[in-house]
Amino acid sequence: MTDRETPRRRVPGPARPDRSAGRRPGPGARPARRPAPPRPGAPRGIRLGSPRPRLRLIGFALTLVLLVFVVRLLQVQAVDASAYAAKAQQNRYVVHTLAAQRGQITDRAGVALATSVDAYDITADPTLFTREQLKIGDGPEQAAALLAPILGEDQAELVGKLRPEDKKLRYVKLAGRQTPQVWRQIKDLRTALAAKAETDRSTVNVLAGVLAEPSSKRVYPNGELAAGILGWVNADGKGGGGIEQQLNGQLAGEDGKIRYAQSGGLQVPTAGSTETPAVPGSDIEMTIDRDIQWAAQNAITEQVEESEADRGYVIVQDTRTGEILAMANSPGFDPNDLSTADATAMGNAALQDAYEPGSTAKVMSMAAVLEENAATPQTHVVVPNRLHRGDRLFQDDVDHPTWYLTLNGVLAKSSNIGTILATGQLGRTQAEANRVLYTYLRKFGLGSYTGLGFPGETKGILAPPDQWSTSQQYTIPFGQGVSINAMQAASVYSTIANGGVRVEPTLVRGTKGPDGRFTPAPEPEKTRVVSERTATTLARMLESVVDDEEGTGTKARIPGYRVAGKTGTANRVDPATGKYRGYTSSFAGFAPADQPRVTVYCAIQNATEGSYFGGQICGPVYKQVMEFALKTLQIPPTGAEPANYPVTFTP
Numbered sequence: 001m002t003d004r005e006t007p008r009r010r011v012p013g014p015a016r017p018d019r020s021a022g023r024r025p026g027p028g029a030r031p032a033r034r035p036a037p038p039r040p041g042a043p044r045g046i047r048l049g050s051p052r053p054r055l056r057l058i059g060f061a062l063t064l065v066l067l068v069f070v071v072r073l074l075q076v077q078a079v080d081a082s083a084y085a086a087k088a089q090q091n092r093y094v095v096h097t098l099a100a101q102r103g104q105i106t107d108r109a110g111v112a113l114a115t116s117v118d119a120y121d122i123t124a125d126p127t128l129f130t131r132e133q134l135k136i137g138d139g140p141e142q143a144a145a146l147l148a149p150i151l152g153e154d155q156a157e158l159v160g161k162l163r164p165e166d167k168k169l170r171y172v173k174l175a176g177r178q179t180p181q182v183w184r185q186i187k188d189l190r191t192a193l194a195a196k197a198e199t200d201r202s203t204v205n206v207l208a209g210v211l212a213e214p215s216s217k218r219v220y221p222n223g224e225l226a227a228g229i230l231g232w233v234n235a236d237g238k239g240g241g242g243i244e245q246q247l248n249g250q251l252a253g254e255d256g257k258i259r260y261a262q263s264g265g266l267q268v269p270t271a272g273s274t275e276t277p278a279v280p281g282s283d284i285e286m287t288i289d290r291d292i293q294w295a296a297q298n299a300i301t302e303q304v305e306e307s308e309a310d311r312g313y314v315i316v317q318d319t320r321t322g323e324i325l326a327m328a329n330s331p332g333f334d335p336n337d338l339s340t341a342d343a344t345a346m347g348n349a350a351l352q353d354a355y356e357p358g359s360t361a362k363v364m365s366m367a368a369v370l371e372e373n374a375a376t377p378q379t380h381v382v383v384p385n386r387l388h389r390g391d392r393l394f395q396d397d398v399d400h401p402t403w404y405l406t407l408n409g410v411l412a413k414s415s416n417i418g419t420i421l422a423t424g425q426l427g428r429t430q431a432e433a434n435r436v437l438y439t440y441l442r443k444f445g446l447g448s449y450t451g452l453g454f455p456g457e458t459k460g461i462l463a464p465p466d467q468w469s470t471s472q473q474y475t476i477p478f479g480q481g482v483s484i485n486a487m488q489a490a491s492v493y494s495t496i497a498n499g500g501v502r503v504e505p506t507l508v509r510g511t512k513g514p515d516g517r518f519t520p521a522p523e524p525e526k527t528r529v530v531s532e533r534t535a536t537t538l539a540r541m542l543e544s545v546v547d548d549e550e551g552t553g554t555k556a557r558i559p560g561y562r563v564a565g566k567t568g569t570a571n572r573v574d575p576a577t578g579k580y581r582g583y584t585s586s587f588a589g590f591a592p593a594d595q596p597r598v599t600v601y602c603a604i605q606n607a608t609e610g611s612y613f614g615g616q617i618c619g620p621v622y623k624q625v626m627e628f629a630l631k632t633l634q635i636p637p638t639g640a641e642p643a644n645y646p647v648t649f650t651p
Contacts, residue, residue, distance in 0.1 A: 098214075122210065227329075241348075243284060256275065311330060322494065325598070356584060359567060365437065372426055381409070396415050490599055496538050556619040593642070
């Protein structure tokens, strides 16, 4: 280096690796440098602790969590598995009843009088209307407001069903037996709400939980026709009156059940289901002829309205078989719409009303007199204007001088006094005569049920003879002091028409089961009441009532036919007060008189306009109905001339 050269400063470079590291010190080796002591004021470095304790703590915590999960899993899947499975099944699966198809009721020709059509029970799952489900608090109120006008139900009641006290309840019936049109209207509204809810978040489909179950609705194609016989079906689908109630077990069939999984109120088709099919009810074939029933109902309705009466009934019966061809009541009701029905008319008054028959009962007194050989149709009976017996003074329905009548004339002119005198010959004493008459009244069916087994039927009132009051001993022979129903009265005349054999009346011809097999009804019971000779004699005597100008039943004449009949006009007991008020007007008879086929009985209660005599207001009804029945059944006139007995005699 020259004097002019400036000494260069050495810049420290990167530290060279110590090649001596790892070498053992040997002889002549340079001693290792000692670390320089730290300078005063220089910061010391952070020394990290060992991570192992923290890892152990985290691992322990995770182990505890996993252990809890394992224990819970074991409890759910092993210890309580069956209980949780049962709860899951209970919440997932629902069971519904499959209503059986109710059997039809038809007339004797198979024409439907009562049938069933498809309908729906509108139901709901209340859990789908909660705040948690709909995200609103008034879901039941909104749903009820929409459903009430469609279902015709009270809105408050619907709210109560949709918000039940039992919060776990999954099924309620909102309305039963609704038409398919009603369910379609609800479905359309529900679909519209669902569509709007997809585009408008403020809209809630409050009808999502409304469902429907297939059911059936009872309909009566002929409206009021035969309503008193048929009855009706109540809201629970059970017979509420008439044949619907009497034969409910056969008509109803057996309900089935279906069990299926559901989600959101809808059936899960892939989850499987179990079903017990319903067994349809049996069809009932009645003895009623729809056309004759219509004629009877039309005739009695017109006369009741014209007479401004309380009510009336007409019965048409086949004299040989006991089958009832018609049983009409007025006023009636429409079983399709019970909301407009009068409660007092919702029955079968022809079987349920008990009333004093009046002079139509005299045929039984005459039957007893003839059968006991106490008199003949030509026996002379002197009938005074008044007759004192017991504690009463008896008279006929018209004031008259002394009548000189035959026994046939007593029946033809319907003389109360003559009947008292004739039945007095049944025994040596009045008490004995009472016992004999009572025996015949019982054999004719008085004081007993008719055998129809109809709901609400009355058997009338017939006291034993030792309990007859002083006046009853003399009033019962002409139909006062004893009560019957219209069917009993008709059966009396059918017994005479059938040669003295009483055939228990029937309303049902048979049943047709679900297999289509027809089972005839059991044969009706038959009882001999009087001899055929007595019955034939009585038939001829009853012809005098209609054919003879002295008779009281001339308005019942039918051109070309021989008609046997009897009028009746009785004091009527007012059911409201228990006292006599008004009259029971009646007419009973059969035709053709010499070869009887059809019995017709008519009664009208408390006629207040025009005549109240049975021959005047019930005779025309009898004629109208009998003519129609004879033509419908194609029964020709016999062509034989009547052999009328004399009505009067010359003293």
